[in-house]
Amino acid sequence: xxxxxxxxxxxxxxxxxxxxxxxxxxxxxxxxxxxxxxxxxxxxxxxxxxxxxxxxxxxxxxxxxxxxxxxxxxxxxxxxxx
Numbered sequence: 625x626x627x628x629x630x631x632x633x634x635x636x637x638x639x640x641x642x643x644x645x646x647x648x649x650x651x652x653x654x655x656x657x658x659x660x661x662x663x664x665x666x667x668x669x670x671x672x673x674x675x676x677x678x679x680x681x682x683x684x685x686x687x688x689x690x691x692x693x694x695x696x697x698x699x700x701x702x703x704x705x706x
Contacts, residue, residue, distance in 0.1 A: 650663065650664040654699065655699060662698045665694070
């Protein structure tokens with residue numbers, strides 16, 4: 625069912641056997657807390673193999689943390705500023 629633009633919706637879970645999806649495709653845009661809706665991010669820093677090759681904290685770890693922060697900020701789930 626399509627809703628008119630600007631319609632507020634609430635997603636209610638279906639329990640353990642059901643499921644809810646926000647954004648049916650990677651190009652669908654979602655947002656939280658009144659931020660501008662964005663599509664799914666896709667950067668090399670998201671690849672988990674970058675993090676499983678070393679026990680030392682490396683630039684790859686820092687890049688992954690920065691990408692997590694940027695993703696949460698873009699969605700409105702992390703304030704991202706003072």
